[in-house]
Amino acid sequence: MAFRKRNIALSRTPEASLDPSSPSSPLPSQGVAPLAHSSPQPAPSIPGVRPSPIDGRATTSTGTASLDAILAGHAGLPLGNSIFIGESGTTDYAGTLLRFCAAEGVVQGHKVHVVGVGEGWGRDLPGLHEGREEQKEKKAKEAQERTEKMKIAWRYEGLGEHGVARGSSTSSSGQEESVFCHTFDLAKRLTLPVGTAINYIAIPPPSKSSSFVSVLESLQQHLASSPPNSIHRLVIPSLLSPALYPQFASQPQHVLQFLHGLRALLRKYPARLTAMITIPLTLYPRSTGLVGWMEHFSDGVLELSPFPYDPIQALATSAGATKDEERPQGMLAVHKLPVFHEKGGGGAGLGDAGEDLAFTVSRRKFTIAKFSLPPVEGDTEAQQGAAHDAGGGTMPKKEDLEF
Amino acid sequence: MPPSSRIPPLLQPYTRLPAYDSLFLLTSTLGASANWLIIRFLCEALANEQDDAGAEREDVAVVLVSWMRDWDFWKSEGRKGGGLDLERLKREGRLRFVDGLSGLYLPSTPEAPQQSQPPVSTSGASMPRVAQNVLPVRGPPGRIPTRTPTAPVHIAKPASETLTPQSSTPADGQSPLISPDLKTLATTIQRAMESLKNPATRSRKTLLILDSPDALLATQPIITPSDLCSTILQLHEKASHVLVHLNADDALLSLSTPPQPLEVEGHNLLVKMAHVSSRILSCRVLDTGVARDVSGVLRITGGGSNTEGWWDESDNRSEEEQGRELLYLAKGDGSVKVFERGAGEG
Numbered sequence: 032m033a034f035r036k037r038n039i040a041l042s043r044t045p046e047a048s049l050d051p052s053s054p055s056s057p058l059p060s061q062g063v064a065p066l067a068h069s070s071p072q073p074a075p076s077i078p079g080v081r082p083s084p085i086d087g088r089a090t091t092s093t094g095t096a097s098l099d100a101i102l103a104g105h106a107g108l109p110l111g112n113s114i115f116i117g118e119s120g121t122t123d124y125a126g127t128l129l130r131f132c133a134a135e136g137v138v139q140g141h142k143v144h145v146v147g148v149g150e151g152w153g154r155d156l157p158g159l160h161e162g163r164e165e166q167k168e169k170k171a172k173e174a175q176e177r178t179e180k181m182k183i184a185w186r187y188e189g190l191g192e193h194g195v196a197r198g199s200s201t202s203s204s205g206q207e208e209s210v211f212c213h214t215f216d217l218a219k220r221l222t223l224p225v226g227t228a229i230n231y232i233a234i235p236p237p238s239k240s241s242s243f244v245s246v247l248e249s250l251q252q253h254l255a256s257s258p259p260n261s262i263h264r265l266v267i268p269s270l271l272s273p274a275l276y277p278q279f280a281s282q283p284q285h286v287l288q289f290l291h292g293l294r295a296l297l298r299k300y301p302a303r304l305t306a307m308i309t310i311p312l313t314l315y316p317r318s319t320g321l322v323g324w325m326e327h328f329s330d331g332v333l334e335l336s337p338f339p340y341d342p343i344q345a346l347a348t349s350a351g352a353t354k355d356e357e358r359p360q361g362m363l364a365v366h367k368l369p370v371f372h373e374k375g376g377g378g379a380g381l382g383d384a385g386e387d388l389a390f391t392v393s394r395r396k397f398t399i400a401k402f403s404l405p406p407v408e409g410d411t412e413a414q415q416g417a418a419h420d421a422g423g424g425t426m427p428k429k430e431d432l433e434f
Numbered sequence: 435m436p437p438s439s440r441i442p443p444l445l446q447p448y449t450r451l452p453a454y455d456s457l458f459l460l461t462s463t464l465g466a467s468a469n470w471l472i473i474r475f476l477c478e479a480l481a482n483e484q485d486d487a488g489a490e491r492e493d494v495a496v497v498l499v500s501w502m503r504d505w506d507f508w509k510s511e512g513r514k515g516g517g518l519d520l521e522r523l524k525r526e527g528r529l530r531f532v533d534g535l536s537g538l539y540l541p542s543t544p545e546a547p548q549q550s551q552p553p554v555s556t557s558g559a560s561m562p563r564v565a566q567n568v569l570p571v572r573g574p575p576g577r578i579p580t581r582t583p584t585a586p587v588h589i590a591k592p593a594s595e596t597l598t599p600q601s602s603t604p605a606d607g608q609s610p611l612i613s614p615d616l617k618t619l620a621t622t623i624q625r626a627m628e629s630l631k632n633p634a635t636r637s638r639k640t641l642l643i644l645d646s647p648d649a650l651l652a653t654q655p656i657i658t659p660s661d662l663c664s665t666i667l668q669l670h671e672k673a674s675h676v677l678v679h680l681n682a683d684d685a686l687l688s689l690s691t692p693p694q695p696l697e698v699e700g701h702n703l704l705v706k707m708a709h710v711s712s713r714i715l716s717c718r719v720l721d722t723g724v725a726r727d728v729s730g731v732l733r734i735t736g737g738g739s740n741t742e743g744w745w746d747e748s749d750n751r752s753e754e755e756q757g758r759e760l761l762y763l764a765k766g767d768g769s770v771k772v773f774e775r776g777a778g779e780g
Contacts, residue, residue: 085766248541283696287653291501292539298504299536316690320697323685324652326464327502367464373503374511375470375764376719376729386724 077260079139081211083109088370089302091262092212094135095128097399099212101388102331103371107211110262111301112369113293115329117312117322122337124360124390125309127217127397129266130156132307134221136264137228138213142257146232146246146267147275153229158219160395216395234276242280243289247296254300265293265306270325272311283321290328297330330369335390337361359389363399440516441474442772444760448715448734449478451494451641455674457666459711461682461704466717466730468679469503470515470764472643475677477516479641480523493638495527495630497673499623500645501534505608514768524607530626534645537610539653614654616665627672642673648680651699659703667710680704682716712736717762729764732772733757 083090083105090107092099093114099107108114118125134156136143145152215221223229232249235242254263271281280286297304308329315322317334326332338361365388368376389402441449449471458475462468479494498508508531512518523529607629609622627640644666651657670676680703687701708714716733735757763771 244541247539251541282655283652284655288539291535291649291653292541294502295504295535295538295540298506299540301506318685318688319690320652320686320694320700323464323681323683324649324696327646327649327681327683327686332464372465372467373469373507374515374766374768375467375762375770376465 077262079135079141079211080110080262081107083107086370091139091141091264091305092135093128093307094131094133094212094215095397095399096212096214097397098128101365101368101399103368105370108305108307108331109370110303110305111297112330113265113297113306113308114331114333114369115326116307116309116333116335117317118309118335118337119312120337120339121313122361124335124337124392124397126268127392129268129307129309130217131215131397132264133229133266134158134215135213136262136266137221137223139262140228141262141264142253143229144232144250144253144263144265145229146265147234147270148231148268149233150229150231152268153223153231154220156221156223157215157217158221160214160216160219214395217392218394234280236277242277243285243292247289247292250296250304254296254303259303261303263300263304265304267306267308270308270310271315273314281315281321283324286321287324287328290325294328294330326366330367330373332366334364334366335361336364357391357393357398359391359400359402361390362402363388363390440477440769442762442770444772444774445474445732445770448713449474451478451639451675452712455670456713457670457676457678457707457711459707459714460677460679461714461716462679463681463683463718465719468715468717469507469511470762470768470770471715471717471732472645472677472679473508473511473515473518473768474770475641475643476512476518476520479675480518480528493528494641494675495529495627495638496523496641496643497530497532497623497626497630498643498645499532499534499611499647501538501611501649502646504535505531505533511768515770516768527607527630529607530630531608532611532622532626533608534611534650537612538614614650614657616657616661619650620665620668623669624672639675640673641675641677642669643677643679645679646681647678648686648700648703651703652696655695655699659699659706662703663706663710666707678707678711680707682718720761727763728761730762732760732762734760 080089080091082088085104088105089110090102090105091110093102093108102108116125116128133143133145133153137156138159230249230253232246235245250263250265257263269275271286293306297306310322310325312322312334317323317326338359387402388399391398391400460468460471476496476498479496500508509520512520520529520531524531609626611619611622623642627642630640631638647662647666651659651662666676666678681700682704687697687704689697689701714733714735716735717730718733719730720728721731759775760772761775762773765771
């Protein structure tokens with residue numbers, strides 16, 4: 032097993048200098064007393080955990096590189112924190128994020144707890160992405176970056192994309208241990224390790240008075256019985272969805288007590304547990320006090336607002352209007368970030384989170400990027416279309432429909 | 435660095451505790467938490483008497499009750515933002531922490547929520563067995579320095595709080611709330627306040643900080659706002675100063691089309707508290723969107739019970755009474771800048 036020092040920024044220096052595998056590294060002493068050690072990193076042998084570049088607290092990947100990148104500069108989800116993702120509409124983009132998160136946990140050997148859904152959910156986890164294609168894509172990305180660098184001022188180069196850079200700085204030497212955030216392929220299926228990597232916590236039948244207590248109890252038991260350096264991920268898809276939860280679960284004394292207890296549990300295991308929760312916002316709007324409180328009990332709050340399906344855009348895409356760039360599928364709003372907003376919210380680390388963000392889900396990626404309207408493309412196309420068939424076009428154009 | 439300098443000059447008149455008994459209200463929203471402001475109040479109360487106003491400064495003891503945040507958070511933030519060694523202050527008997535987060539709804543044992551007596555002595559026993567089993571293995575190296583009074587600096591190490599696997603150490607000066615019952619709450623807090631009075635025979639003023647008691651209201655529909663309010667007022671009889679932090683998001687307070695009891699109760703509690711408090715400090719996000727150099731807006735107004743002249747030391751009373759809006763920037767290192775609109779460094 033190859034050990035690398037994790038407190039040295041991997042991306043900034045070529046790895047030749049700090050590279051690893053010296054068996055006389057101070058690891059054994061850290062193994063004896065990892066807590067007394069004053070260095071900020073946890074026991075470095077934990078896969079999928081690295082210190083935050085800001086304050087050194089241990090972070091783990093959400094499984095989505097661009098989500099890691101907007102988490103207030105920590106370049107990952109700080110352990111002991113939760114993210115609460117609301118999604119409006121009938122789509123399940125947030126579920127994709129959860130699957131990436133769970134799959135990342137499985138790949139890293141973390142213990143993944145899934146609440147409320149059956150094993151079918153776990154079977155649908157996306158598989159690991161092939162390395163060859165990744166490199167090809169990386170090359171393409173680099174080329175694209177190079178062209179973009181021509182456009183933007185050089186001084187912006189160093190800003191932003193910190194986590195992305197760190198996330199992709201790995202796997203060149205083929206060390207699977209050092210990968211912080213894997214790339215997954217939604218079209219593939221993850222083959223689960225033989226040891227049950229995922230623990231399914233069922234919602235108990237509605238006969239019980241508070242159905243969530245048993246969830247917390249089971250989580251606590253797992254945390255207590257597992258070794259003290261194991262990392263646990265809690266994944267709750269579609270909290271309070273009537274398809275999964277009994278009706279009374281949405282009463283404040285049930286769900287809010289659960290989330291308060293979960294918050295306590297996260298604080299109790301600040302180096303071992305993370306949680307990711309999604310909720311259907313159409314059923315439980317953000318304007319209600321219930322969801323407001325759920326957001327307060329969570330550490331990070333994101334909101335996905337998918338764009339409505341637009342047949343015109345679909346036609347335009349099929350006409351090849353946007354070849355190189357994928358059209359965003361919706362907006363992503365950041366309402367609260369872990370650690371960052373708890374401190375008061377401000378200073379360095381906000382990054383792109385203050386901007387208008389859009390998300391794009393493709394086969395392999397859940398990309399979060401700054402949202403910008405493509406101003407030129409639509410116009411030229413419309414102009415061309417108008418020039419070509421001014422009399423009677425077969426395809427309805429935007430102008431026709433707007434008036 | 436004297437801790438008083440941690441309070442921005444523009445904020446100082448507002449965090450200063452008046453000579454008479456008072457109740458302050460602090461409100462915050464989702465994106466603009468008021469934790470930094472609570473830290474500033476802690477600074478004001480717990481800082482040593484070495485600033486210019488030291489002559490009239492009294493020794494103030496603090497009871498911090500938090501339903502949303504654990505001791506580790508306050509400890510690290512108090513150190514970073516306020517320059518306070520809360521652990522030492524707790525040992526010295528100037529601070530008590532009542533933990534309303536860890537034990538409230540987290541089932542330690544199935545019978546735990548039924549326990550009605552939360553004395554400090556049983557807190558160790560009521561802790562889940564996990565803590566007992568795990569801590570001794572990994573704990574001693576990290577915890578021994580925190581116990582030795584000769585080395586309080588060790589507590590201030592940034593690594594210690596991220597690495598301790600257990601957030602709540604059953605140390606003295608810390609009492610967990612096990613039951614959401616209001617009577618339990620009152621007795622626990624009163625006991626904490628009495629324990630602060632014991633070491634010093636002279637009567638010292640007590641600042642009681644309640645961080646998000648509305649969480650109690652939200653999670654326990656049986657508790658009515660008036661009950662909670664009267665409990666707070668009842669505690670106010672014992673504590674000379676009370677600082678109540680409530681969440682004041684639109685979503686929590688404005689009623690949705692079929693009004694939910696949750697929203698009605700939150701609304702009622704906030705309005706009640708606003709009326710009985712003598713000063714209101716409210717944090718909210720910038721109305722015009724996210725800015726890099728502004729974290730939020732701080733609005734300071736006199737509360738409903740403002741008639742007794744809370745602003746005796748100020749000359750321009752009329753201007754202050756109208757309320758004042760300041761901008762603040764809470765930086766990552768814990769420092770806070772408070773400035774007028776347009777006075778930012780740009």
